[in-house]
Amino acid sequence: MPRTDAQGFVTGRSGAPLDRPLTLAVLGAGARGEAYAHLAAAHPDRARVVAVAEPRERVRTAFADRHHVAPESRYATWRELAARPRLADVAVVCLPDADHLPAATALADLGYQLLLEKPMATTEAGCEQVADAARRSGTALAVAFVLRHTPYTIALKKLITDGAVGDIVSVQHLEPVGHYHFAHSFVRGYWRRESESSFLLMTKSCHDIDWLGHVVGRSVTRVSSFGSLTHFRPDQAPPRAADRCVDCPLEPDCAYSAVRLYREGLRVGGPKEYFTRVVTGGELTEDAVAQALTEGPYGRCVYHADNDVVDHQVVNLEYEGGVTASFTLTAFTPMEDRRTKVFGTRGQLTGDGRHIEVYDFRSERTVRIDTAAAGSVADDHAGGDTGLFDDFVDALRSGETERITTGLDATLASHRVVFAAERARRTGTVVEL
Template sequence: MNPSTETTADAFITGDLSRPLGRPLTIAILGAGARGTAFADLVAERPEVARVTAVAEPRERFRGDLAAKHHIAPEFRFTHWRDLLARPRLADIALIAVQDAEHAAAATALAGIGYQILLEKPMATNEADCEAIAEAARRNGITLAVCHVMRYTPYTVKLKQLLREGAIGDIVSLQHLEPIGNYHFAHSYVRGNWRREDESSPLLLSKSCHDIDWMADIVGQRVARVSSFGSLTHFRPEAAPEGASDRCVTCLLQDSCAYSATTLYRDGLRDGRADDGGAKRYMTRVVTGGELTEQAVADALTDGPYGRCVYRSDNDVPDHQVVNLEFENGVTAGFTLTAFTPLENRHTKIFGSHGQLTGDGRRIEIYDFRTEQRTLHDTAVDGPSAAEGHGGGDRALLNAYLDALHGGRPELIVSGIEATLASHRVVFAAEHARRTGGVVEL
């Protein structure tokens, strides 16, 4: 579909979702990195509902690859999302997957033109910008959803169903762990784009706003009070083993270090799974710009940020953190995020008045106090990582948003403006509590 010939600016969908749309939605992908590309590929699975018709991406190779794959005309390939501001509206939806620091500027500007917005998390890197995005969406009457994919997974849908049915009685407390994974943390939060707060955002926001949002969704109540503790403990110069050099390729310990970049990314080359699967392969594509060759990896590790020693980088985000929540109804919750785990799914225990629920993102076990019996529910779909589709959450989120707009079913969107704004406020309050050592009331 060419938006310049088949859809006029006045004919693009508005925030009025009262009736189904009689044509496929058109989507502009802003940011052709891992997330933008993944969502574009999911859109392509439903050509009768939506089509990718424009892309904005500063890296020529990434822009060209996405444009070629989705048959985007040359005149709808842009270097920067700001290039769209000089043009009449050219798509129904702007899918914003640019760097976190640009979310506020992109979302507010594009909302002003009338684009419907699907926005990667976090909403923005500070509370004022989150408020500004929400206000722009309300003022312009657009439908905005944030990619809190955990709300949409089959696992979450089943878990909430069990709770509604009273499987464990009333929720009393909750314990939730995000095991980021040792090499994932080293890749993204020591060497990668989210290693520094001044260049991205706090770790709790960039990595775990999903989890704070999910916990609030599960409890179904407003958070009343929050405290938090955490720090950067291990990935510091003083923790470097004797003999470590500044770069893994020149380090005598590169074959024995748990955080060796040469081991991680060369393993990514050897990952025998499909090109779009496997966490290490996924990360290696990020490092090399998509070129999966020994030479590309060697060049990247010799000169690029991903070849740095994890003990001698310029990172400053915590490598472990806990958050304590008290909800308005008295339910308490404890959340832990940590780098020091295998790469695996989140673990949750929900303690109820009549039983306990234990979940791992796929399997849900109910223990009934009265019968002392355990019942297992398996919701198996995709794997937990971004490379594997976040347990089916990526597909379910995108389908819900597309069906809401295309089919006139706004109730399918469960990560809209108000819900996201509320959970982001909790994250900012938790960060304030961590820095001040106090308890923050919301």
């Protein structure tokens, strides 16, 4: 069966292997778009970037030059790119959340295969529209639920499938967002307001809900949830707190000081450097940080911002057969990896994103496994970016599109659970699926 359309671009059909690299159009040249472009550049015999859409001229030019994108294939917006005849096999959609729906549906209708950042869309109806467009166009779609693709998850899932703890009875899972990460992204930053992005469980932890379903291997039947915006609000502000950290007499002793976070980002590397790059547009200088703190949204007091998303939430899930899971999402933690306990009929499994401990009830012994030996954890998301990208590219190039593990049906089911959990939180009810 032919794998390409009349223009020579890959279709979503299964069939013969492709004998050339996949071509990619990257929509959004921020951190996520650059991550996938970097993975493509590492293996140009498998995939290469041929077009980009990015509104920030300096970022667009630097990205396009770095990845050798022709001048005529550089666009200021995704709509400009979508107005052209199809330019590539795959559209890598790394746009703001609100643009996922219109971009994904338009690009699917043009014939592009889609690698789509989570969430699919910011409403349940929007997710259904994306799914309908993919089905209508025969599009191979993968949503970037990178947690499924880490060496840690692969090892953990195999242990469970092989019966290391018997049958799963319940799961306890924690997403420790980290205090300064939460202040940056969900109090001062892009995801602070539902009207501009979506609710917190969707924007931060829809992949945790997906991951739990992947680990348990069953469908959710009932869900309840509780949570609120408890701390980051005006009535919690200490006396004399100013509207901006640079003007605040309490700043040196404040746990959420923007001054300390972004200035340390100039020196210490890691997540703090990443956050500093976000607020300065990539310019790691004292002057750029000072301007951002004085004029931009990231210099605001966490108690006097315009945020409205919750700062902590719990979700209780019941799966087919009576298996249960509890999920906690909270701002009030150090920056650390997720923590999980799986309680089975023959043992207990404990994981921290890298290490797995399996306690056996019969022998009363614990086996400890370091999953770093199973693959690289050097890239973002502990190897998940590489695993997701490689699996998607290999599925399309091999002609075996059914191998896409974060495909349409599984992804849509996970999103439905997230929307159900948020309905449960808002209504104070148990929602049945």
